[in-house]
Amino acid sequence: MADDDTYRLAQDRWLDHGHLAELRKSEVERAETRSRLAQDLRCTETDISDEAVDTDFQVRATRQYSQFYRLAWREMIAPDTERSLYPALIPPGATHVHAVRSAILRDNHSTALLAGLWSSIPMDYTLRTTGLGHLDIAQARRLPAPHPDHPLASALLLRTLRLNCLTSAYAALWEELYSPGWASEPWARVWSTMRTDISAVTRRWQRETPLRSEYARRAALVEIDALVAVWLGINADTLVTMYRARFPIMQDFDLVTWFDANERKIAGDRYTYGHGQDKDHWQQFTTHLGAPESANVPEGYSAPFYKADREKEMREAHAYFQKRLDEAVARGEWDPVKQEVPNS
Known part of the structure; x- marks a missing residue:
């Protein structure tokens, strides 16, 4: 059996886009890197190109894939289960075998939004209708990714994180992505007998941060189904x-x-x-x-x-999120044709 160091060294290494951006912004890092490369290559600093410095940055910004918060999903797409696509956010340290795939986007915000998008009936339906039996990385790249500035992004992110951030292993992710605006985020519909408040969260992760009751977790999933449908331009009947x-x-x-x-x-x-x-x-x-x-x-x-x-639940939630999106479009905060924030 391999020791821990051998095991870690054998892992795939992924690019940390956030760290790379920090390195590229720092003139101090750029100067120090140019000097070090010149010493290593026994040449003058003027002989070190910007491309060589950036290549060094990219090498330094890579780390083992298990050190990231990742979107993980079951590679097999089964047509005879309640849902076909089973996405989840997994914390640093977790690893997996071939039956599971995982990925990151450019930052944790985008990765978490993608987890929410993939948790929806519209995305599941897309896979079922294509007859795809396996969702590997190549196929996953063809699926849509959410725009981080969409008017419904905050609502999707709150529900996704409250479904996924189940233990303190997610505390750093929660605190990084927390939005003060969540304090005024309501449920999209009136859930009879519901006691859980979707907005009852704080910046610091606590045991009460994740949705723990069966009713609240199902409610969040139903609302994600409706929210993603509105996001993708799918009406309630469809x-x-x-x-x-x-x-x-x-x-x-x-x-x-x-x-x-x-x-x-x-x-x-x-x-x-x-x-x-x-x-x-x-x-x-x-x-x-x-x-x-x-x-x-x-x-x-x-x-x-x-x-x-x-059906009733999805229709009511859809009406709420559609109204919310329409209002954002009317205020000039979103271009529904170009699917982007309009230029100011």
């Missing part, structure tokens, strides 16, 4: 059609999914049971639904209950 056409397992799960007053899930399909649920809980729950005044709710659950209705 989004619902995507869901109906290519996500039969998700539809089956939604038909038998409920959430209690404490945001705990209870479901009628064993493949989507809530945490700590067993089949007796569902039997007790259906009895309660049939006779709520005489039959108790299952032990560990609390009334009232909310029934999942993804």
